[in-house]
Amino acid sequence: MVREGAPIRVFTIDDYDPIRQHVAKLVSEQPDMVWVGEAASVADAQVKLLATDADVILVDARLPDGSGIGLTEWIHQRWPERAILILTGSIDEEVVYQGVIKGANGFLFKQARGREILAAIRQLATGHVVFDPQLAPRLLTRLRTLAASEEAYRGRDSYRQRISQIYHGLADLATLSAIDDMFQKLVELARGVTDARYAAFAVLNPDESIAQFITAGLDREAARHLGSLPRGRGLLGEVIRTRRPLRVDDIRSHHASAGWPAGHPSMTSFLGVPLIFQNQVVGHLYVTDKYDPPFTEEDEELLGFLASLAAVLIHNARLSRDVEHLAIVEERQRIGMNLHDGTLQAIYAVLLGLDTVLEELPEGMEPIADTINQLAERLKETTEDIRRYILDLKSDQLPFPQAVDRLLRQLHLDTIAHVHTADTSYSELPGETLEHLLRILQESLSNIARHAQATRVDITWRRIGQDFQLVIEDDGIGFDPDIPSPPGHHGRQHLLERAERIRGQLLIHSRPHEGTCIELIAPFSRSLSRS
Structure with a gap:
């Protein structure tokens, strides 16, 4: 070196x-x-x-x-x-x-x-x-x-046994289709090959902040207690900054050590390697607490091999996500164009025909004229619904904060709403998860606009360990969640169904005259099942 x-x-x-x-x-x-x-x-x-x-x-x-x-x-x-x-x-x-x-x-x-x-x-x-x-x-x-x-x-010696372990692990990894499952398998393989108690794998944003963090060796409850994502300080930051592998026998004695947050298990030995693709650091892979310390040069070499593979997986995952997003955008543009140029124009033609019929009705046909007017009004409402739907299709092409702003303007809530999205990890959400998230937000805000009589709305996004949380809170008239919804009102049911599709949990807290709070908690990665 x-x-x-x-x-x-x-x-x-x-x-x-x-x-x-x-x-x-x-x-x-x-x-x-x-x-x-x-x-x-x-x-x-x-x-x-x-x-x-x-x-x-x-x-x-x-x-x-x-x-x-x-x-x-x-x-x-x-x-x-x-x-x-x-x-x-x-x-x-x-x-x-x-x-x-x-x-x-x-x-x-x-x-x-x-x-x-x-x-x-x-x-x-x-x-x-x-x-x-x-x-x-x-x-x-x-x-x-x-x-x-x-x-x-x-x-055969230990090295050959570990090479075989890597081979079988990669063979298993090749059977997986979801990229998050591949990441999880890779970090578990790193832990096993190096005989470590804990392992973690971080995917970086272009600014080298941590976008995704996958662990092995921690149970789900312990992972929750870790709180927010690491910030790339301490030894993790040292690996990213120097772009070199780092082996440490005692974490606390290293000059770059930054300690552990509350709820984090204590660790002693450390081995970390950066993930580099086309000369860009795209993540890092590290293991801690070797059962038979210290970590060796052989451990470093094997972890470096897995890190090279992980860097390629991250690059391919980003390419796949970009292609998927482009396909979704193009399909939505096609649907919106067909609705605008086909369906709306057909409805306008019907409205013009109804106007012609009204003009030609003889006197004494007022009941029929009233019916025709009612039908025309319903068709006008339908055109407005279609226009909103076209705008919704465009909203999903926007980044999360801009999509939220557009929804608020459409529902005339922008003057009373306060959006809190300092944590930008929403940018790494899978496309399908983000779509359901926006639909949940749209349904919730529509209910506020129609029924709540609110003077303030707060929308908060945050990441908690492996999960994300979306909270929508208003100071309106509230309601009793125990009373069944009136016939024809399916808003609450739609919210619960969408939360279920992303393996999330949706909680509704409300009391008459005390406002309403809707809280969604779901796994950041679709491959993680909730307990």
Whole structure:
């Protein structure tokens, strides 16, 4: 691992001149790197490396006078602290597997772009493991063969047992469809592989604040007592800030330790690694309280492998969410356009026809004229309902605070409403959960506008551990919740049904002349079941 602030010293071993020249030019143009040499063969490399200090060594998998894998083993035996990146031109699981066994810290295809090579060098220099995504399945194939072999199970050491544990855990993870279930499985796997009492996995917002926090080792009640999400201070903040793995035998003795909030279990040993994708920190994975301390370099290496996988999962989850949101927006635009250009225009035509009929009615037909007028009024009300529905479709395309503001303006409550959304974790809610949340809010505010006679409305959003809470409170005339709703009034039932769909609990507190409070508590992630 490179000392902080020092340039990364890079050495390349490849028998193809253009590749060596290309990497040399790339490295020389970087302010945080320095080019220290090159070699075109195994023999040439062994001579030059004995006289050269290098932090990251790029090795061709196949060299004219020997194997790049064999050279990797020679380098690793003499300088285990030097990071080795193997460049390969083909997908061969045996090459990948042997490279890992002999000491390689990463693999890339030779056709990797310059920015990918530079990103890999920087990650290796800070202690990370780098694998081209296309090579990971090949490694898993080789691990599957190893795990299936009866001979491999006999007499293998702890490291191989843990590699097998990772393989079986990843095989289970591949059967899951919900990203939150994958995150939960990954953090449980990290805890088991490192023999730790606790583990946690954080997904970061673009500003590096924590958006999602998943734990293992804590029961649901203990997780609730943690209160709000961590703020990225203490050792967690140190991992994010330095972008390096961190191993600590005694948390309290470390200079970055910030202690624990009320309700947090006491912890001693700590191992944390950042999740980096395309040179951006997207999260962090950490384990605490190893049963047989301390955490080892082997633990760090295995946790780093899981962290690399977790970073890819986060990136793919965000891409999937963006695609899903775009599809929803496009479908709503289509529905709104069809309603406006089709249904509304048809109703307008009927209204014009009714006006024509009224003008042509002879005298003495007043009862029929009254009926026609009543029908016209109902059609006008229907057009207003459709217009509101179109606006509602547009509201769901807005961020949560703007959608709330639009609902308040539509219902003429904006002058008496106070919205409290300092906690911005609503931005990470799954699209379906957010839709139900807005519908619950709309139904509640509609009831206030029609019935409450309120002079103040307070809307509060907050996150509590793994759950979120939405509170809608007014100072209106209130009602008795024990009295059944009148026939044709299904508002309360709709609220309860929507809360149930997101596995939440909805509570209604009200008394005549004392206002009403509607409280929704639901799991932030749809995959978490409520007790």
